Amino acid sequence: MENIVERFLGGDRRALARVISRIENETPEGREYLREIYPRSGRAHTVGITGSAGAGKSTLTGALAAELRRREKTVGIIGVDPSSPFTHGAILGDRIRMQDLALDPGVFVRSMAGRGALGGLAPAINDVVATVEAFGFDYVLVETVGAGQDEVEIAGTTMTTVLVNNPGTGDDIQAMKAGILEIADVLVVNKADHPGADTLVSQLQGLLNLSPKDMRRPAIVKTVSTRGEGMDELIDAVADHRNYLETEGLLEGHRAKNARHQVLSIARAILLQRIQASTPDEQLDELVRRVGQRELDPHSAAEELANIVSG
Amino acid sequence: MTAPARTKIRVLIAKPGLDGHDRGAKVVARALRDAGCEVIYTGIRQTPEMIAEAALQEDVDVVGLSILSGAHLELFPRVVEELKKRDVDDVLLFCGGIIPDDDTKQLEDLGFQAVFRPGTDTREIVQFVYDNARVS
Incomplete structure (x- = not known):
């Protein structure tokens, strides 16, 4: 593993994989690698994908990546699954839903265990996101652990936060509660072929109507990610959010706040x-x-x- | 002062080929999870290319293949070849499933350091992984 950073900078995917391990394990070499590559991060559009367990985050992430590839964008994906609080072991299963991308040279998928971090992410998540960004992907998608009401850390890691909702999972009072809904830049109603999808859309709209007038209104996008439906609209909504940050001059502030x-x-x-x-x-x-x-x-x-x- | 090392053994459990009998693979994945490993489970119907690519991207220390169809002498050499093609040459390989005793030698020659058959105590598999994994 001589010159691993050089190989990384030359686009060697095995070097990327190894650098991520060193950084994830917080080794001294990992710190050294991060110092060298960090100036190259910050150019990708980083998108957080969060929502409760079983909401369809992995499938949506896979479908979103497939659509981005059709638009000739390269995509790095980081999927976080929980570690056992007792044995510290983990089953990392996010790849199962992303099989169609398995051999695409424009896609790199990495699974991470939560390793006891709170907030639906992993201790080294920010460093690993920076690493994947520095490798040169156009988009970096970060899928959180199944998140409940209060796991809002993702908003401090990525530029755009997508919250995945499902029909039939609670009334509008659930949505009024403080927490995760407040961090959404894009609201997805996934499994939109299930009954209650339109009811959920109107509940979410009703809720957004109660927000202060000067707050940006998140887009609501209906998707059926198992069939790739709604991905065009979702990508547009995600891109709109970045454009909004840029045109309003908010991007620097957003970065400074996360930093x-x-x-x-x-x-x-x-x-x-x-x-x-x-x-x-x-x-x-x-x-x-x-x-x-x-x-x-x-x-x-x-x-x-x-x-x-x-x- | 440096942070405490958090290194965990990372294991890829995969099923090459078309048989859909994944109980064994899931039992092994679960046993390794309970022993403190981080287990990447890719599910059924994986091609050798998909398995090798997953091993590369996930930078695993161990690859365990499960097969019950009888196609192990067809598929396992191709997995090994795809791993080599990607310079993934430092992983611990093991396999399990319905594999005749007579095939053990051939699998060992391919680089599989253990073959686990039905009835194996999962503790034996865990012990094997902890004794032999080269944590990178």
Whole structure:
């Protein structure tokens, strides 16, 4: 694996695969590779695809990629599936729904395990997205773990967020609740051949009518992704969102906001490591014991820990 | 100070050819998941090219093939050839299914380090993977 970054930059897909592994595993080489290739990221249109388990995210991602290929765009796909909280193992099954793309040289599919990250993504997701972008794909599609009401991290990773909904999964009060619906730039009603699709569309429209007038109104697109229906409209809606960010001069702000979030969360992780590294186990055990015995409240205990590092 | 290594064994479980009997492949995938591996499961009816391409893109450490149709001596050499074509030469290979004892030698010569037949204890498969996987 000599000159792996050179091979990566030369378009070697095996080098891409290996670089992703190093970065995903947070090895020192991985950090080095990322430093070298990071300046080349940021050019792709990154699209997050989220929604509940079984909503059809993988099939939709596959169908969307197939349509992008018909438009001669290259596509990197990152599919995240959950890790077991007990054994830390995972079954990564997103490729099953993307078989038609398996041998297309303009497509690269990578599965990632959640590895305990909250929010429907994986700890190294931002680094891996940057890596796939830097390889030179026109689009990078990021499919989250099946997300419920509150997994909104994806909006901090990608440029455009697509929320996949299904008919028959709740009334309009569900949709009024705060959380995941607020991050959608495009709303998809998938399985639109099922009963209730039009009802869901009008519920979503009714909900959008309640939003403040100056807020951008997300497009609503009906799809049947098993048959590739609605993909044209979906791509147009996704492209419209990017155009909107560009023409309104919001793209830079969007990038800066995501970068701020990333830098702060990495800094937080580093500080936590430093605290743990400089606190003897006995000292931590003793603090925790006192909190358990209600001799000390958890905030004071945490402050005591933090003071060890900051002096 | 460096972050703790999070390296996991990544395994591709795939079924080449046309037989749709995937219970065995799913049992093995599940056992490896429960043993802490990250298992990429690609499902049934995979061509040798699809399996090799998945192994490359996913940068797996281990490839396990399941087959019950009797076409293993047709399909497995082609999987190995497609892997070589892509320079994927550092993965641990194993297979399982309805495979006559007489074929073991030929499969070993191809690079398969184990052949698991019906009735195998999944713990034996897990042990084999943990003992032999070269985690990249």
